[in-house]
Amino acid sequence: MVASDLxxxxxxxxxxxxxxxxxxxxxxxxxxxxxxxxxLAHGHMLMVGAYVAILLFGVLGVTPIxxxxxxxxxxxxxxxxLQRFLLERVVGEGLEQPIIVLFGLALMLQSIGRILxxxxxxxxxxxxxxxxxxxxxxxxxxxxxxxxVISVVLILGTWAxxxxxxxxxxxxxxxxxxSAAQYMGIDTDNIYVITLGLGTGLxxxxxxxxxMLFPIDPFVGWSYLLKAFAVVVLGGVGSVAGTLVGGLILxxxxxxxxxxxxxxxxxxxxxxIFLLVLLVRPHGLFGSSGGGE
Amino acid sequence: xxxxxxxxxxxxxxxxxxxxxxxxxxxLAAVPFSTTSYITDIxxxxxxxxxxxxxxxxxxxxxxxxxxGHAAFFGTGAFVSAWLTTPARAGLPExxxxxxxxxxxxxxxxxxxxxxxxxxxxxxxxxHYFAIGTLAMASIVQLVLLDQRRFSGGSTGYYINxxxxxxxxxxxMLAATVLVVLVTYAIVNSRAGLGMRAIHDDESAxxxxxxxxxxYKMYAxxxxxxxxxxxxxxxxxxxxxxxxxxxxxxxxxxxxxxVVILGGMGTMGGPLIGAGLFLLLDNGLRSFAGxxxxxxxGGLIIAFIVxxxxxxxxxxxxxxxxxxxxxxxxxxxxxxxxxxxxx
Numbered sequence: 305m306v307a308s309d310l311x312x313x314x315x316x317x318x319x320x321x322x323x324x325x326x327x328x329x330x331x332x333x334x335x336x337x338x339x340x341x342x343x344l345a346h347g348h349m350l351m352v353g354a355y356v357a358i359l360l361f362g363v364l365g366v367t368p369i370x371x372x373x374x375x376x377x378x379x380x381x382x383x384x385x386l387q388r389f390l391l392e393r394v395v396g397e398g399l400e401q402p403i404i405v406l407f408g409l410a411l412m413l414q415s416i417g418r419i420l421x422x423x424x425x426x427x428x429x430x431x432x433x434x435x436x437x438x439x440x441x442x443x444x445x446x447x448x449x450x451x452x453v454i455s456v457v458l459i460l461g462t463w464a465x466x467x468x469x470x471x472x473x474x475x476x477x478x479x480x481x482x483s484a485a486q487y488m489g490i491d492t493d494n495i496y497v498i499t500l501g502l503g504t505g506l507x508x509x510x511x512x513x514x515x516m517l518f519p520i521d522p523f524v525g526w527s528y529l530l531k532a533f534a535v536v537v538l539g540g541v542g543s544v545a546g547t548l549v550g551g552l553i554l555x556x557x558x559x560x561x562x563x564x565x566x567x568x569x570x571x572x573x574x575x576x577i578f579l580l581v582l583l584v585r586p587h588g589l590f591g592s593s594g595g596g597e
Numbered sequence: 598x599x600x601x602x603x604x605x606x607x608x609x610x611x612x613x614x615x616x617x618x619x620x621x622x623x624x625l626a627a628v629p630f631s632t633t634s635y636i637t638d639i640x641x642x643x644x645x646x647x648x649x650x651x652x653x654x655x656x657x658x659x660x661x662x663x664x665x666g667h668a669a670f671f672g673t674g675a676f677v678s679a680w681l682t683t684p685a686r687a688g689l690p691e692x693x694x695x696x697x698x699x700x701x702x703x704x705x706x707x708x709x710x711x712x713x714x715x716x717x718x719x720x721x722x723x724x725h726y727f728a729i730g731t732l733a734m735a736s737i738v739q740l741v742l743l744d745q746r747r748f749s750g751g752s753t754g755y756y757i758n759x760x761x762x763x764x765x766x767x768x769x770m771l772a773a774t775v776l777v778v779l780v781t782y783a784i785v786n787s788r789a790g791l792g793m794r795a796i797h798d799d800e801s802a803x804x805x806x807x808x809x810x811x812x813y814k815m816y817a818x819x820x821x822x823x824x825x826x827x828x829x830x831x832x833x834x835x836x837x838x839x840x841x842x843x844x845x846x847x848x849x850x851x852x853x854x855x856v857v858i859l860g861g862m863g864t865m866g867g868p869l870i871g872a873g874l875f876l877l878l879d880n881g882l883r884s885f886a887g888x889x890x891x892x893x894x895g896g897l898i899i900a901f902i903v904x905x906x907x908x909x910x911x912x913x914x915x916x917x918x919x920x921x922x923x924x925x926x927x928x929x930x931x932x933x934x935x936x937x938x939x940x
Contacts, residue, residue, distance in 0.1 A: 344728075394903055400663050400902075401903075404663075404858060404899075405899050405903065407851075407898070408896070408902070412891075412895035415888070415891035415892045416892055526732070526736065529729075529732075530729070568744040571740055579730060582730055583718055583721060
């Protein structure tokens with residue numbers, strides 16, 4: 305049996321990790337919910353975001369938190385360009401085209417990453433100084449707490465953006481009924497460009513956050529894509545609050561599961577949860593596909 | 598869609614085309630005896646990609662189910678065949694030690710069994726969920742084998758013994774390729790093939806007309822996986838080495854995709870042309886573009902799907918013969934929103 309102290313420690317670490325998983329999934333979930341596109345390159349964009357932060361920290365000594373903002377902006381622009389110049393041409397042509405375009409993009413990002421930085425793992429080994437925090441019998445590492453807080457801020461910020469800004473309103477309107485939105489004078493093409501930018505920007509930010517805690521290599525894309533999608537399925541497509549819940553569930557199950565099954569099972573646990581949830585609820589734990597908010 | 602098969606059937610109607618097919622097969626059969634072992638290697642890999650391309654095309658191009666887990670079936674075939682010829686290394690009983698042909702068939706059946714077990718689960722999913730679900734399934738298979746070092750050899754890999762010469766292995770692979778192409782051709786032009794295409798075009802319409810979608814999806818999935826497993830089984834016996842990292846790698850899926858997309862999805866000739874082109878690309882590009890070869894392949898997938906969605910086969914055979922109905926099939930009238938994001 306595993307000692308209860310260890311379980312408690314893993315539970316807390318799982319919650320802290322879950323916050324980042326939620327950010328990693330948020331962009332994927334919004335794009336899926338609003339545009340009905342699964343961004344198969346989401347994990348690879350996250351990897352790019354991580355390297356932006358690592359590079360800025362390693363070369364210029366820029367603090368990873370600023371690095372995260374830069375990673376967000378870089379991926380925001382990349383995502384907008386992707387929608388404007390590629391996806392716009394294939395969406396509505398059937399299911400296969402967007403899936404294959406994004407699969408090809410993922411492949412390109414992975415290969416470019418490998419050429420630029422090699423196959424070795426890298427970490428920022430930051431960055432955020434501070435004492436470990438004691439919680440009962442457990443201790444929380446300060447960087448983990450900081451990244452968790454940033455994650456929650458990002459999620460709340462995205463929620464507020466969708467809820468209270470005009471653009472956010474237009475995005476929700478487009479998600480509900482794009483033709484009606486068009487009649488109301490919303491430029492839905494532009495809304496899709498902004499939505500994909502936001503989704504990929506969040507992938508970049510999540511990558512930067514992950515780079516503060518874990519080593520990154522150019523091949524992590526597939527794994528994080530599947531984890532992010534697991535969170536989407538757990539939390540419900542397009543739901544901001546659900547994404548946070550899904551992230552926490554995944555983070556906790558991974559960390560506690562690893563205690564009992566061993567480190568080699570970390571990804572097996574999350575992918576299996578994902579398949580099991582789909583088995584019970586083919587369109588996700590909380591409901592129907594599509595729809596904003 | 599129908600016109601594509603018709604043009605292909607028309608292609609084969611003439612004796613000239615059959616003669617050409619036979620000539621190509623005979624020419625390929627001469628490869629190991631008339632060229633260097635380097636070229637034999639390359640052509641062997643090409644045959645593996647013909648099988649992978651043709652089999653993935655059956656499930657994705659014809660039945661319209663974008664599976665991203667093909668690597669799992671290739672890898673399963675490879676490992677089962679490795680265990681069957683070289684059981685001692687995995688601690689399996691000596692009694693199951695089998696000749697190469699039996700081992701390769703065992704690999705194919707192993708992959709088919711995996712597909713038969715997982716299919717009913719995966720086909721609860723549709724569209725995007727199916728694509729990601731199959732990707733997750735392939736990852737799980739790979740991770741489990743990575744973890745089970747005893748059976749997989751871990752990161753050092755698993756070395757295989759057999760007493761076949763490279764030439765014999767090549768001929769076996771060629772025979773398997775011809776078999777796979779002919780079987781697929783027969784399926785595509787049978788009632789089942791018609792059912793698959795009906796599901797591809799519009800699943801709910803097909804279902805309301807009495808086509809059982811699950812039956813045809815499972816048919817395509819299991820047959821396709823058996824073929825991928827056969828390719829894996831023979832590939833393992835040719836290279837005499839399998840490794841969970843590379844044999845089950847998503848790279849096999851990527852390369853299969855390149856083959857089918859470049860050649861033409863949903864056409865019989867597409868994967869054949871695609872595999873040839875892929876070989877040229879892969880070997881040619883690597884010599885001058887080096888590491889950028891993979892980047893270019895990714896770019897080609899995107900460029901083809903955006904600008905030449907029918908692939909080279911359709912481009913070559915008949916520019917205007919392509920039936921666009923699968924693109925705008927929305928017969929059930931439930932679409933509330935117009936493009937760009939229906940379905």
